[in-house]
Amino acid sequence: MNFPDGFVFGAAASSYQIEGVWNEDGKGESIWDRFAHTPGKIKNGDTGDVACDFYHRYAEDIALMKELGLHAYRFSINWPRVLPDGLGRVNEKGLDFYKRVVDELLAAGIKPCVNLYHWELPQALQDQGGWMNRDCAAWLADFAALMVESLGDRVTDWMTLNEPMMVAALGHVMGWHAPGYRKPLQFFKVVHHLMLGHGLAARSIKAGEPDAKVGIALDLRPIYPLTGSKKDRRAVVKADALMRRTFLDPIFHGEYPPQFTDQLWPARVKIEPGDMQTIAVPLDYVGINTYTRDRVRFNRWAIGMGFSGVGPEAPDGEFEQDGVQYTSMGWEVYPPVLYEVLMLLKNEYGNPACYVTENGAAFTDTVVDGRVHDEKRTAYLQAHLAGVRQAIDEGSNCRGYFVWTLLDNFEWAEGYSKRFGIVYVNHRTQERIVKDSGRWYQSLIAAQG
Ligand code: FCB
Numbered sequence: 001m002n003f004p005d006g007f008v009f010g011a012a013a014s015s016y017q018i019e020g021v022w023n024e025d026g027k028g029e030s031i032w033d034r035f036a037h038t039p040g041k042i043k044n045g046d047t048g049d050v051a052c053d054f055y056h057r058y059a060e061d062i063a064l065m066k067e068l069g070l071h072a073y074r075f076s077i078n079w080p081r082v083l084p085d086g087l088g089r090v091n092e093k094g095l096d097f098y099k100r101v102v103d104e105l106l107a108a109g110i111k112p113c114v115n116l117y118h119w120e121l122p123q124a125l126q127d128q129g130g131w132m133n134r135d136c137a138a139w140l141a142d143f144a145a146l147m148v149e150s151l152g153d154r155v156t157d158w159m160t161l162n163e164p165m166m167v168a169a170l171g172h173v174m175g176w177h178a179p180g181y182r183k184p185l186q187f188f189k190v191v192h193h194l195m196l197g198h199g200l201a202a203r204s205i206k207a208g209e210p211d212a213k214v215g216i217a218l219d220l221r222p223i224y225p226l227t228g229s230k231k232d233r234r235a236v237v238k239a240d241a242l243m244r245r246t247f248l249d250p251i252f253h254g255e256y257p258p259q260f261t262d263q264l265w266p267a268r269v270k271i272e273p274g275d276m277q278t279i280a281v282p283l284d285y286v287g288i289n290t291y292t293r294d295r296v297r298f299n300r301w302a303i304g305m306g307f308s309g310v311g312p313e314a315p316d317g318e319f320e321q322d323g324v325q326y327t328s329m330g331w332e333v334y335p336p337v338l339y340e341v342l343m344l345l346k347n348e349y350g351n352p353a354c355y356v357t358e359n360g361a362a363f364t365d366t367v368v369d370g371r372v373h374d375e376k377r378t379a380y381l382q383a384h385l386a387g388v389r390q391a392i393d394e395g396s397n398c399r400g401y402f403v404w405t406l407l408d409n410f411e412w413a414e415g416y417s418k419r420f421g422i423v424y425v426n427h428r429t430q431e432r433i434v435k436d437s438g439r440w441y442q443s444l445i446a447a448q449g
Pocket of ligand 1: 014017162163166219289358404411412420
């Protein structure tokens with residue numbers, strides 16, 4: 001499988017999922033520290049307190065990235081590690097850590113791609129309402145300014161947010177992620193404040209470094225109806241509007257879809273003059289995080305939404321049903337997914353430069369004689385990259401692919417029970433073993449000429 005010259009192959013990760021060291025070296029508490037420390041929130045009582053200990057092991061892990069031939073590494077900044085209270089007082093030790101990581105990556109010839117917000121909101125800001133408070137948008141912009149001032153001489157590629165949809169839906173409607181609320185109407189407020197924060201942060205990055213490349217990572221999935229009924233098909237239109245157009249339309253067309261704006265009054269969200277222009281700040285690229293497709297059905301009880309997602313009627317965990325493979329997250333393996341999302345960006349949004357900023361799969365791995373033969377993951381990566389290749393052949397402006405993820409890590413509410421890495425991590429000893437999928441990825445990159 002050959003990709004165009006300059007196509008970037010990388011891996012993505014986030015700070016809370018790998019770093020550990022949650023309360024040392026001056027770090028403040030994040031909403032994920034608080035959430036994971038709350039009994040009953042995370043499977044098996046797991047926390048990110050130690051995670052993959054990347055904070056101490058970053059040099060070895062970057063050496064591993066080099067061995068695999070990665071061109072780029074996408075990672076996030078743990079906000080309260082550098083700003084323990086969320087704003088104001090700077091923690092130099094935290095900044096130094098990220099400077100060391102960036103220097104190590106550059107020395108290994110790997111491009112650092114910094115994502116500002118992968119959900120690690122300082123608890124001090126949550127205490128003031130977090131994303132339900134409009135001020136949070138400006139706080140993100142201040143945090144962005146600090147990071148650009150500190151790393152902007154060495155980092156050119158930036159992302160403002162990771163998956164704002166998930167922050168709003170899982171964190172504020174379902175309660176499965178920090179801060180753990182079940183407040184459906186807050187969805188609209190949280191989304192608007194995140195998008196405003198995106199626009200302000202993008203401007204603040206450009207103000208600090210005019211040549212910086214700025215993007216956002218959105219989770220985009222094709223949405224299908226559960227059945228052919230009229231109601232389910234109408235639910236698809238609504239779900240597509242709220243889960244996709246709510247994020248892409250304001251960026252590219254300067255407006256939210258009507259399905260979103262219809263809810264602003266009941267949800268008491270104010271769009272102030274100038275907000276939409278702020279959000280529509282021109283971007284250098286869009287990042288897409290895509291794993292599977294969604295199926296939805298009509299649900300009159302889902303307040304403000306009118307639909308609900310459906311999973312297969314089968315236990316959580318890896319299985320096959322009707323000839324279709326499901327990952328250990330219970331997610332359908334649907335290989336055309338990246339092709340479909342990339343073509344949608346091309347056909348509906350003017351074919352912007354874009355990167356697949358996350359794609360990968362969790363499967364049950366076992367170590368046999370020091371090796372991990374994860375054929376299913378390799379097959380998944382191969383099939384999904386083929387979709388990217390096909391989209392490029394048909395004119396998509398996709399410029400790179402970041403596998404999720406390098407190391408088996410803390411998978412949010414699932415704790416350590418789900419393994420997405422191309423490198424196996426023994427969470428007791430911290431030993432790393434490159435899985436067969438990692439070796440496959442290595443040879444794919446090496447074969448690119
Ligand atoms: C995405 C998250 C990422 C990881 C993958 C599996 O939604 O951005 O942190 O957990 O899912």
